[in-house]
Amino acid sequence: MRKADVVVIGGSAAGLTAAITCRRHYPQKSVLMIRKEEQVLIPCGIPYIFGTVAGPQKDIMSDAALEKNSIGLLIDEVSDIDPQGRVVITSGGEKVTYEKLIMAMGSDPMVLPIPGVDKKNVFTAKKEVTYLQKMLDTLDQSANLVIVGGGFIGVEFADECNKNRDINVSIVEMLPHCLMLAFDDELCTAAEEVVKTAGINIFAPEKVVAFEGDGKVSSARLESGKELPADMAILGIGAVASTTLAKKIGLELGPARGIKVNRYMRTSDDNIFACGDCADKWSFFDGSPSNIKLASIAAQEARIAGANLFGARRMNKGVVTVFSTVVGDKAFGLAGLSTLEAIKKGYNVVVGEAEAPNRHPGGMGGMALLKVKLVFEIGTGVILGGQIMGAKSGGELLNAISACIQQGMSVDDVAAFPVGTHPALTASPIAYQLTNAAEMAIKAMKSA
Amino acid sequence: MRKADVVVIGGSAAGLTAAITCRRHYPQKSVLMIRKEEQVLIPCGIPYIFGTVAGPQKDIMSDAALEKNSIGLLIDEVSDIDPQGRVVITSGGEKVTYEKLIMAMGSDPMVLPIPGVDKKNVFTAKKEVTYLQKMLDTLDQSANLVIVGGGFIGVEFADECNKNRDINVSIVEMLPHCLMLAFDDELCTAAEEVVKTAGINIFAPEKVVAFEGDGKVSSARLESGKELPADMAILGIGAVASTTLAKKIGLELGPARGIKVNRYMRTSDDNIFACGDCADKWSFFDGSPSNIKLASIAAQEARIAGANLFGARRMNKGVVTVFSTVVGDKAFGLAGLSTLEAIKKGYNVVVGEAEAPNRHPGGMGGMALLKVKLVFEIGTGVILGGQIMGAKSGGELLNAISACIQQGMSVDDVAAFPVGTHPALTASPIAYQLTNAAEMAIKAMKSA
Numbered sequence: 001m002r003k004a005d006v007v008v009i010g011g012s013a014a015g016l017t018a019a020i021t022c023r024r025h026y027p028q029k030s031v032l033m034i035r036k037e038e039q040v041l042i043p044c045g046i047p048y049i050f051g052t053v054a055g056p057q058k059d060i061m062s063d064a065a066l067e068k069n070s071i072g073l074l075i076d077e078v079s080d081i082d083p084q085g086r087v088v089i090t091s092g093g094e095k096v097t098y099e100k101l102i103m104a105m106g107s108d109p110m111v112l113p114i115p116g117v118d119k120k121n122v123f124t125a126k127k128e129v130t131y132l133q134k135m136l137d138t139l140d141q142s143a144n145l146v147i148v149g150g151g152f153i154g155v156e157f158a159d160e161c162n163k164n165r166d167i168n169v170s171i172v173e174m175l176p177h178c179l180m181l182a183f184d185d186e187l188c189t190a191a192e193e194v195v196k197t198a199g200i201n202i203f204a205p206e207k208v209v210a211f212e213g214d215g216k217v218s219s220a221r222l223e224s225g226k227e228l229p230a231d232m233a234i235l236g237i238g239a240v241a242s243t244t245l246a247k248k249i250g251l252e253l254g255p256a257r258g259i260k261v262n263r264y265m266r267t268s269d270d271n272i273f274a275c276g277d278c279a280d281k282w283s284f285f286d287g288s289p290s291n292i293k294l295a296s297i298a299a300q301e302a303r304i305a306g307a308n309l310f311g312a313r314r315m316n317k318g319v320v321t322v323f324s325t326v327v328g329d330k331a332f333g334l335a336g337l338s339t340l341e342a343i344k345k346g347y348n349v350v351v352g353e354a355e356a357p358n359r360h361p362g363g364m365g366g367m368a369l370l371k372v373k374l375v376f377e378i379g380t381g382v383i384l385g386g387q388i389m390g391a392k393s394g395g396e397l398l399n400a401i402s403a404c405i406q407q408g409m410s411v412d413d414v415a416a417f418p419v420g421t422h423p424a425l426t427a428s429p430i431a432y433q434l435t436n437a438a439e440m441a442i443k444a445m446k447s448a
Numbered sequence: 449m450r451k452a453d454v455v456v457i458g459g460s461a462a463g464l465t466a467a468i469t470c471r472r473h474y475p476q477k478s479v480l481m482i483r484k485e486e487q488v489l490i491p492c493g494i495p496y497i498f499g500t501v502a503g504p505q506k507d508i509m510s511d512a513a514l515e516k517n518s519i520g521l522l523i524d525e526v527s528d529i530d531p532q533g534r535v536v537i538t539s540g541g542e543k544v545t546y547e548k549l550i551m552a553m554g555s556d557p558m559v560l561p562i563p564g565v566d567k568k569n570v571f572t573a574k575k576e577v578t579y580l581q582k583m584l585d586t587l588d589q590s591a592n593l594v595i596v597g598g599g600f601i602g603v604e605f606a607d608e609c610n611k612n613r614d615i616n617v618s619i620v621e622m623l624p625h626c627l628m629l630a631f632d633d634e635l636c637t638a639a640e641e642v643v644k645t646a647g648i649n650i651f652a653p654e655k656v657v658a659f660e661g662d663g664k665v666s667s668a669r670l671e672s673g674k675e676l677p678a679d680m681a682i683l684g685i686g687a688v689a690s691t692t693l694a695k696k697i698g699l700e701l702g703p704a705r706g707i708k709v710n711r712y713m714r715t716s717d718d719n720i721f722a723c724g725d726c727a728d729k730w731s732f733f734d735g736s737p738s739n740i741k742l743a744s745i746a747a748q749e750a751r752i753a754g755a756n757l758f759g760a761r762r763m764n765k766g767v768v769t770v771f772s773t774v775v776g777d778k779a780f781g782l783a784g785l786s787t788l789e790a791i792k793k794g795y796n797v798v799v800g801e802a803e804a805p806n807r808h809p810g811g812m813g814g815m816a817l818l819k820v821k822l823v824f825e826i827g828t829g830v831i832l833g834g835q836i837m838g839a840k841s842g843g844e845l846l847n848a849i850s851a852c853i854q855q856g857m858s859v860d861d862v863a864a865f866p867v868g869t870h871p872a873l874t875a876s877p878i879a880y881q882l883t884n885a886a887e888m889a890i891k892a893m894k895s896a
Contacts, residue, residue, distance in 0.1 A: 017878050024891045045809045045871045052872075053811040060809075065878075284866075296869045299877035303864045303887070314864050322868030331873055335866075361493045361508075363501040366840070392814070395873025396844035399882070402866050403851035416751045416762050418732075418783075418850050420770030421744045423493045424500075425779055425843025429747035430465050430513075434847070439751070443472045 002096040004032035006309060007088050008071075009078050009245070010104035011035030012043055012127065014276025014298035016065060018102045021306025023069040029310070032072040032096060034088065041127050043295045047153065049132060050139060051160030056132040081249045083269050100271055100309045103246060103259060104302065107239035107277035107293055112148060116211030122233045125153055138232050144168045146220045146230040148208050150178030152325045154236035155191065158200050159327055161234075170228055171195070172220065173204035179332070182323070184339050184373065187332055187389050194328035203228075239293050241278045254280025256289035264312045265305035273309065275301035284318035284406070285337060285384070286345050292321050322402045324388070324395050329368075333398040336385030336405040339375050348378045350448060352411075352441025358391035360421070360428035370394045372433035374401070374414070376441050378448065381411040386437075393426065400434060411445075414438035450522075450544040452480035454757060455536050457526050457693070458552035459483030460491055460575065462724025462746035464513060466550045469754025471517040477758070480520040480544060482536065489575050491743045495601065497580060498587060499608030504580040529697045531717050548719055548757045551694060551707060552750065555687035555725035555741055560596060564659030570681045573601055586680050592616045594668045594678040596656050598626030600773045602684035603639065606648050607775055609682075618676055619643070620668065621652035627780070630771070632787050632821065635780055635837050642776040651676075687741050689726045702728025704737035712760045713753035721757065723749035732766035732854070733785060733832065734793050740769050770850045772836070772843050777816075781846040784833030784853040787823050796826045798896060800859075800889025806839035808869070808876035818842045820881035822849070822862070824889050826896065829859040834885075841874065848882060859893075862886035 006029050008019045019031050045059040053059055066073050076090040081101070088096045109124035111117055121142075123135050139145065145161055147154045150173030162169045171178060177188040178195065192202055207223040211233060220228045241258035252268040254260035258280035265273045276298030281290040297319055304314040324333030342349045355371040368391035375385040386401035388394035404414050415438035421429045454477055456467045467479050493507040501507055514521050524538040529549070536544045557572035559565055569590075571583050587593065593609055595602045598621030610617045619626060625636040626643065640650055655671040659681060668676045689706035700716040702708035706728035713721045724746030729738040745767060752762040772781030790797045803819040816839035823833040834849035836842035852862050863886035869877045 013877050020878075021887065024887050025894075027891075027894075042809050042871075042876060044869065044876070045812075048809070048812065048871055052813065053809055058809055058811045061878075294877075296867055296877040296880075299880070299883075300864055300866055303883060307860070307863075314860050316864075320866040322866050324868050324870040324873055326870065326872040331870075333868060333870075333873075335868060361490050361496070361501055361506055363506045364493075364496065365500065392873055393841060393844050395868070395870055396841050397847065398868045399845065399865075399874075400847040400851050402868060403848050403855070403857075406861075406866055407851070407855040407857070409851075409855070412755070412762050413854075415755075416748055416764075417847075418748055418768040418770050418854055419744055420772050420781060420783060420843070420846045420850060421492065422772040422774065422779075422781075422843055423490075423496055424774040425772055425781075425840055426847075428490060428492070429461050429742075429744040430468075430509075432744075432747070435747075435751060439469065439472050443475075446473075446475075 002094060004072060004096055005029035005099045006031045006102065007096055007098040008033045008102045008104060010106055010276070011037060011040045012106055013295040014104035014106065014302045016061070017299040017302035018104055018275055018306040019071045020065060020069050021303050022309055023071060025307045026310055030072065032074060033066065034074045034076055034078055034090065036075065036077040037128070038075060039129050041129060041132070043127060046125060046127065046132065047156035047160045050136060050157065051163035055136060056129045078245060081245065083249050083272065086271060100273065102305055103272060103274040103278060104276045105242040105245060105278045107241050109235065110238045110240055112208065112235055112237060114208065114210050116213065116217065119211050119213050120216040121231060122211055122217050122235070124235045142167060142232040144229040144231055145170070146228050146233045147171045147236060148233060149173065149236035150202065150204060151236060152179060152182060155179060155195060155327060156325060157234055157236055158195060159198065162198055162200055170201040170203060172206050172208050172222065173202065174207055176205045178202060178204060182334055182338065183332060183387055187387055190389060191327045191332055194330055198328060239277065243278060254289065256280045256291055263315045264308045265301060265316060273305040275305040282318045284320040287318060290319045292319055294323050296322060320402060320405055322398060324398055326392070330390060331388065331392045331394045333388040333394060334385065335398050335402040337375060338385060338387065342375050342384045347384060349375050349384065350378045350441050350444045351375050352437040352439065352444060354433045354436035354440055356427040356431035356433050358393045358427055360423050364423050370427065370433055372397070372437045374437040374441055376411050378445060383409050383411065383414055397434065411438050411441050415442065450542060452520060452544055453477035453547045454479045454550065455544055455546040456481045456550040456552060458554055458724070459485060459488045460554055461743040462554065462750045463552035464509070465747040465750035466552055466723055466754040467519045468513060468517050469751050470757055471519060473755045474758055478520065480522060481514065482522045482524055482526055482538065484523065484525040485576070486523055487577050489577060489580070491575060494573060494575065494580065495604035495608045498584060498605065499611035503584060504577045526693060529693065531697050531720065534719060548721065550753055551720060551722040551726055552724045553690040553693065553726045555689050557683065558686045558688055560656065560683055560685060562656065562658050564661065564665065567659050567661050568664040569679060570659055570665050570683070572683045590615060590680040592677040592679055593618070594676050594681045595619045595684060596681060597621065597684035598650065598652060599684060600627060600630060603627060603643060603775060604773060605682055605684055606643060607646065610646055610648055618649040618651060620654050620656050620670065621650065622655055624653045626650060626652060630782055630786070631780060631835055635835055638837060639775045639780055642778055646776060687725065691726060702737065704728045704739055711763045712756045713749055713764060721753040723753040730766045732768045735766060738767045740767055742771050744770060768850060768853055770846060772846055774840070778838060779836065779840045779842045781836040781842060782833065783846050783850040785823060786833055786835065790823050790832045795832060797823050797832065798826045798889050798892045799823050800885040800887065800892060802881045802884035802888060804875040804879035804881050806841045806875055808871050808879070812871050818875065818881055820845070820885045822885040822889055824859050826893060831857050831859065831862055845882065859886050859889050863890065
């Protein structure tokens with residue numbers, strides 16, 4: 001019988017961050033990570049192995065952080081848990097006792113329940129090195145690729161698979177536009193323009209109803225009757241929380257079908273915490289169930305869970321979605337609620353927009369336009385969301401917006417925010433997008 | 449007699465932003481800007497006209513914002529004001545009545561009180577096109593340039609003047625290191641390394657005691673007795689608030705020798721507001737007088753002043769210094785207090801640092817290391833400051849730190865902050881510098 005004070009199941013963004021956080025907060029406690037993967041992929045980097053970084057071996061998370069933080073590692077699959085005896089049992093026959101357990105098993109890609117989905121060369125975005133290598137090999141021999149789902153995973157896959165290859169890539173999206181669950185319409189349209197300019201076909205609104213082919217996929221049949229040739233297909237339609245183990249030991253699930261956790265990331269078992277894609281989530285704004293699954297949220301929850309193991313220290317205030325993507329050379333990002341989401345939640349909203357070069361004067365190297373769009377509640381003036389589009393510096397500007405949202409700042413607070421600017425790094429202080437977008441929202445409020 | 453509801457004196461970062469803000473908040477009020485310059489330079493861009501952007505004409509602020517916002521423009525110098533009659537008088541003979549007046553006259557470069565400072569080819573960083581063109585012409589004919597002052601202006605001038613020129617550039621700095629009033633030692637040293645690698649000489653701690661030469665400067669004599677050949681010299685030793693006009697009409701000055709303003713940017717005359725370099729400033733932290741002069745702060749104060757003209761709406765909470773610079777290809781930035789400043793103000797501090805690539809995996813294009821260092825008060829855990837060094841994406845990350853400071857966030861709030869990450873835009877969620885620097889500060893607190 002092996003023994004560890006803290007056992008962490010899972011080695012991706014949530015598991016690794018939780019283990020490190022535990023070591024930092026409770027240096028006297030021993031931590032053992034149990035994961036089934038020999039090598040762990042950087043999850044957000046997966047689309048890029050098909051283009052920019054060339055291969056899964058270029059997207060591996062180093063285990064150096066484990067050694068540096070004295071975190072033990074057992075590569076094995078957890079097959080069962082005895083919550084009363086506080087024992088983790090692996091399929092390799094190991095038994096490990098724990099004081100506190102962190103479940104960070106992640107999620108599994110969703111599979112479309114349609115005929116032919118089990119044909120050869122129909123893939124999902126699995127986080128497994130050999131599987132992804134097989135995808136890459138198949139891609140290199142394919143002339144026609146169909147991607148099902150135009151969310152950010154689908155768009156990133158399409159963009160990368162299309163790079164430096166003589167291939168015909170098509171995205172099939174159910175909604176009228178790609179990325180519609182993430183961004184306001186004009187950002188979706190702008191992203192689609194970039195995708196189309198790169199030669200990628202978009203079919204939207206459209207559905208794949210079946211994959212055809214003799215053993216191997218040869219085409220995708222669409223609801224409209226169209227038939228797209230396809231010697232490879234990738235499903236990017238979302239992921240479901242990995243809860244098999246949790247259900248097996250009787251942990252409660254939450255309304256978003258993840259492992260139920262309280263605001264301290266504790267499950268229905270006092271000694272078991274959960275974080276990341278496998279944990280249930282709720283909105284920062286109205287507490288409603290949230291299906292969002294992002295490595296950044298996983299890491300955030302892991303920082304909460306890891307710090308709370310032996311005493312509640314940090315509260316999970318719920319998901320403030322903050323994420324970004326790059327299409328072509330253009331960054332797109334959202335923090336908080338999009339305009340549509342805010343309206344759906346019942347807010348009376350007002351928006352403000354500002355666009356400016358990310359350098360000043362424009363002749364400074366690396367100049368690109370960057371647009372910021374902010375959404376406020378009209379009565380209180382509280383910021384609800386922000387979107388960025390354009391220059392890559394917007395990726396970090398988005399985190400300033402996130403801070404404004406998380407702190408419930410008012411439109412005047414944002415407008416008179418103490419920003420730092422520099423010719424080679426940002427817009428000018430006069431044209432700075434964040435403050436000006438807030439001013440434009442006030443102008444809109446006044447004329448409303 | 450001309451008439452405007454609002455008259456703004458000055459057309460740089462403060463004046464222009466105040467005028468625009470007034471138009472946005474009070475669309476029914478007419479606004480007239482009076483400035484003496486035919487063309488206004490982008491202030492932060494001035495060092496770059498000597499290298500990257502090649503010439504003052506590439507660093508001009510467009511007047512398009514005036515037209516777009518229906519702001520009148522009078523190019524003339526204000527020679528007097530009648531505060532009782534609410535009349536502005538110009539040296540061109542114009543008289544303009546106002547309801548509210550905004551003073552945004554900026555600052556003037558300081559001149560060293562040493563022998564020979566009035567010799568030909570000894571320059572300051574004046575914001576005048578013809579003066580700067582003369583500097584550039586002189587620079588192009590110079591073999592030896594001495595820069596007095598190793599603050600960020602001095603370092604930026606040195607770096608730019610040294611670009612694509614066969615010239616010997618030297619910085620003479622009073623303090624032991626360049627940039628010491630801005631950053632912690634290790635950032636100063638790192639910046640100096642970049643400067644030296646570019647072939648620039650640094651003399652520190654050292655003082656220029658006289659300029660020698662027959663009419664024209666030919667050398668700078670140092671306190672140590674050294675004599676540096678110099679056919680050109682630039683003084684970058686700071687600036688003083690432009691208060692001549694304010695003193696003439698009896699406005700009170702503040703402890704930092706700027707025009708005294710209350711928290712709404714109102715001067716001792718109820719109908720006159722001041723903002724930017726000419727206005728007095730105080731620290732966000734302890735309210736002590738602040739001599740900091742930055743275009744970003746000027747614009748922030750202008751957004752407060754402009755919105756408050758006909759009813760107090762925004763409060764100036766004092767200066768949270770947020771600024772950044774680029775030396776070579778490396779960004780350096782500060783938000784709030786450096787470690788030394790925090791200690792000087794009497795705080796018991798703890799610091800946390802984290803460094804990581806600004807991309808994940810590392811093979812993504814544009815990868816560079818970015819370090820974040822945070823300073824917290826040890827008893828309350830409240831964030832006091834942050835510094836960034838490395839990748840240019842740090843310029844906007846600094847604004848996320850600024851938000852944390854302005855909102856008085858605790859070390860746990862920062863550690864569990866909802867960040868957005870993306871392979872092509874930021875560090876990985878696990879290694880993200882801001883959250884990890886906070887965790888390292890907690891670790892340091894625990895072992896303190």
